[in-house]
Amino acid sequence: MNRRNFIQTTVAGSAIPFMGHAMQNDKPKTDRVRLGFIGVGLRGRNHLNVAAKSADVDVVAICDIDPDAIKRAQAVLTRAGKKEAVAYSKDPKDYLNLLKRDDIDGVVIATPWELHVPMSVDSMRAGKYTAVEVSATVTLQESWDLVNTFEETGSHCMILENVCYRRDVMAVLNMVRQGMFGDLQYGHCGYQHDLRNVKFNDGKQAYGGGVEFGEKGFSEAHWRTQHSVDRNGDLYPTHGLGPVAHWMDINRGNKFNYLTSMATSSKGLHKYIVDKGGPDHPNAKVKFKLGDIVTTMIQCENGQNIVVIHDTNLPRPYSLCFRAQGTEGIWMDDNKMIYLENKSPKPHQWEPFDKYQKEYDHPLWKKFESDAQNAGHGGIDFFVLRAFIESIKNKVTPPMDVYDAAAWSAISPLSELSIARGSTAVEIPDFTRGKWKTNKRIFGLNDQY
Amino acid sequence: MNRRNFIQTTVAGSAIPFMGHAMQNDKPKTDRVRLGFIGVGLRGRNHLNVAAKSADVDVVAICDIDPDAIKRAQAVLTRAGKKEAVAYSKDPKDYLNLLKRDDIDGVVIATPWELHVPMSVDSMRAGKYTAVEVSATVTLQESWDLVNTFEETGSHCMILENVCYRRDVMAVLNMVRQGMFGDLQYGHCGYQHDLRNVKFNDGKQAYGGGVEFGEKGFSEAHWRTQHSVDRNGDLYPTHGLGPVAHWMDINRGNKFNYLTSMATSSKGLHKYIVDKGGPDHPNAKVKFKLGDIVTTMIQCENGQNIVVIHDTNLPRPYSLCFRAQGTEGIWMDDNKMIYLENKSPKPHQWEPFDKYQKEYDHPLWKKFESDAQNAGHGGIDFFVLRAFIESIKNKVTPPMDVYDAAAWSAISPLSELSIARGSTAVEIPDFTRGKWKTNKRIFGLNDQY
Numbered sequence A, B: 001m002n003r004r005n006f007i008q009t010t011v012a013g014s015a016i017p018f019m020g021h022a023m024q025n026d027k028p029k030t031d032r033v034r035l036g037f038i039g040v041g042l043r044g045r046n047h048l049n050v051a052a053k054s055a056d057v058d059v060v061a062i063c064d065i066d067p068d069a070i071k072r073a074q075a076v077l078t079r080a081g082k083k084e085a086v087a088y089s090k091d092p093k094d095y096l097n098l099l100k101r102d103d104i105d106g107v108v109i110a111t112p113w114e115l116h117v118p119m120s121v122d123s124m125r126a127g128k129y130t131a132v133e134v135s136a137t138v139t140l141q142e143s144w145d146l147v148n149t150f151e152e153t154g155s156h157c158m159i160l161e162n163v164c165y166r167r168d169v170m171a172v173l174n175m176v177r178q179g180m181f182g183d184l185q186y187g188h189c190g191y192q193h194d195l196r197n198v199k200f201n202d203g204k205q206a207y208g209g210g211v212e213f214g215e216k217g218f219s220e221a222h223w224r225t226q227h228s229v230d231r232n233g234d235l236y237p238t239h240g241l242g243p244v245a246h247w248m249d250i251n252r253g254n255k256f257n258y259l260t261s262m263a264t265s266s267k268g269l270h271k272y273i274v275d276k277g278g279p280d281h282p283n284a285k286v287k288f289k290l291g292d293i294v295t296t297m298i299q300c301e302n303g304q305n306i307v308v309i310h311d312t313n314l315p316r317p318y319s320l321c322f323r324a325q326g327t328e329g330i331w332m333d334d335n336k337m338i339y340l341e342n343k344s345p346k347p348h349q350w351e352p353f354d355k356y357q358k359e360y361d362h363p364l365w366k367k368f369e370s371d372a373q374n375a376g377h378g379g380i381d382f383f384v385l386r387a388f389i390e391s392i393k394n395k396v397t398p399p400m401d402v403y404d405a406a407a408w409s410a411i412s413p414l415s416e417l418s419i420a421r422g423s424t425a426v427e428i429p430d431f432t433r434g435k436w437k438t439n440k441r442i443f444g445l446n447d448q449y
Helices: A003-013 A042-052 A067-079 A095-100 A113-125 A140-153 A167-177 A225-230 A238-247 A268-277 A354-359 A363-372 A377-394 A402-420 B003-013 B042-052 B067-079 B095-100 B113-125 B140-153 B167-177 B225-230 B238-247 B268-277 B354-359 B363-372 B377-394 B402-420
Strands: A033-038 A057-063 A086-088 A106-109 A129-132 A157-159 A184-192 A256-263 A293-300 A305-311 A323-326 A329-332 A337-340 B033-038 B057-063 B086-088 B106-109 B129-132 B157-159 B184-192 B256-263 B293-300 B305-311 B323-326 B329-332 B337-340
Touching: A033 A042, A033 A095, A033 A377, A042 A057, A042 A067, A042 A106, A042 A377, A057 A067, A057 A095, A086 A095, A095 A113, A106 A113, A106 A377, A113 A129, A113 A140, A129 A377, A140 A157, A140 A402, A157 A377, A157 A402, A167 A238, A167 A323, A167 A354, A167 A363, A184 A238, A238 A305, A238 A402, A256 A402, A256 B256, A256 B293, A293 A402, A293 B256, A293 B293, A293 B305, A305 B293, A363 A377, B033 B042, B033 B095, B033 B377, B042 B057, B042 B067, B042 B106, B042 B377, B057 B067, B057 B095, B086 B095, B095 B113, B106 B113, B106 B377, B113 B129, B113 B140, B129 B377, B140 B157, B140 B402, B157 B377, B157 B402, B167 B238, B167 B323, B167 B354, B167 B363, B184 B238, B238 B305, B238 B402, B256 B402, B293 B402, B363 B377
Parallel strands: A033 A057, A033 A106, A057 A086, A106 A129, A129 A157, A184 A305, B033 B057, B033 B106, B057 B086, B106 B129, B129 B157, B184 B305
Antiparallel strands: A184 A323, A256 A293, A293 A305, A323 A329, A329 A337, B184 B323, B256 B293, B293 B305, B323 B329, B329 B337
């Protein structure tokens, strides 16, 4: 993309004209952080809950088009002893009024996927530290929009990839960096989660009870399911890919080069509708493009391969199927086992990971274990929002930055492209424009980020 | 390939002119089977051991260029109470004299990979039932050679894929055919076996003790390792792919359509040489083409995907990483767990496979468990040779036929091609030339085959 296209795109894509403001990294440090929340549905309220419990955070404003969500969000605040926030709920553009406030340092965006980039771009142009839920972007152009907006404005955009803070994958990160796997050669990961009762519900409850989606669906069924109708690709790559990208120093000494994706036929969602709603339910006529399982292979600059599985349409136990393998050992998530050539007691035999989990627990977990305990998803929601808050306080780049958001999320549209072309290989753009060669690690360096 | 090329190839490729003989399926049934063995090294003697213990088998002749292997093979026979076989050991072409004998019904070939097809073609042209070790073929042309030779001569060629008889994958086959996984959508498999001490030894023992290969290596190190020098692809796909192909009725109502493969860089073998032999060992200068891990995705005609991993250069516990997943459930090898939507007690939760293993044990295993006990690789070597013997006795097509041998083995050269072309998608030929549409299942039908 040339400079001319870039300006057209970002100007066209944003409702907020960029008038120039000091780069965030040049601003003075602060002790308190003032946050605004765009989207306070189920996911947004998870983050709000962490913020409400943080003594150094003021929640200034919240925004959602659903008045019930606003009500529930205010209750989260008051239950935690904070005062109610100013609410923006007038219409889908009311978030722009939230962004105009000059008493907000950072904005947390937890809205439907297709709103992530327009809102993030507006937030960055308004000079806010911006945190956006996963996947950050839906299209390749959107990944460029995020990067270009950051480079124009100096406003940071952090992808809220909570799984990067999962205790086991952080211990493995610790071990990878200490060279315990030798040279890392292979990563395996994915999003394997039976989402059928998330994609369909009765329009009243968030999970199951019916086979409605879209206009008649509630919560994620209201907007997320349509992606399974319209798209065949890895719709949700970052939960798996984020941790592996950190292990492999993607964008910092390494990069994604190309990928190829393959999809099975699509049977699971239609079957679910027929099984639960009957063959005459109107949704039994819907054709879903999304293959039941989508597998993607990524070739990295430094010679590693990453396999990413997307598996959300079939009955199965939850698993992100992590695997880290190098020239001196292998760890696997599914059996919770490890084998290290120079440490494991018996050759060719697994040993339980527990011992290593304790010994190589990441400094962040050691320090904040008790704070994390009551946050969502086993504590990882605490760490991911905390990292955003700390970045704002210290006026530094967040530990998962706009280039991570762009590159990890781009696997989704690129996997669609590969599948549409018969699984041909597709180049993955270098969103850092060469800076991966000199960029230094920023994630999980110590007990601060 | 047109008819003209086909004739040139098969005639040029074979040392035995085909003079015509009755199609094997038209010959009368027999009660006893007379076998010849070409290649009685470690692998060949596994098969010889099963044959020697079979009351209905006479081992007429054996062939190997290594006199020590001949001696050990004769000892296998006499220990089992059989008389010594006629030995062919003069030179690399002496196997042709074995094939000229008219008192041999079937020939078992367990030689280096690159000899499989030349010897199999000669054996088929000599009118013998032919059994060949895995992988059956090295090149795509060789897969066609096997098929064309069968179609010309009517002589069967069975691929000795013992893992197809593994007790768990056969129970899963049983369950797949009973529809317990619903429509099967996804298969995962591979050959994940740290072969470093097979690829390198001291020239005296078969496993380890040094970093020699080729001229100075013994047993498999003598010939197998060179493939890791010369080729980057899935060198050994059939142990994983055979069972999955049976689950998915490949060549019988379904077929492989195309694949794409990806390889990590190659570090493991070089590191092993340096670690064990020192940086000054001459083999430390060898450049290995084979990526440490090669992953292949296969798109099937009926919409399924298969992922195949080849992982033989790094330290790791052995695993063929099987996974069978359909619209109603999933089974995994690595954690030995299963989840069936309509049977498992708790939603979204694994249960141990043991119970299902007992309940859905394949009829073959139920009937022959005690016979299998002393055979190699946990009993599967018994079943695979037994199937060959029974096919000869009954003058029927063996349960893994020449089309299976051709298609499964072809994944190896096709994966090389995909990797060489930057992981682009590569078409997988239909070796049945359309007969997959009407071919019926032949494997694991009952307690006979």
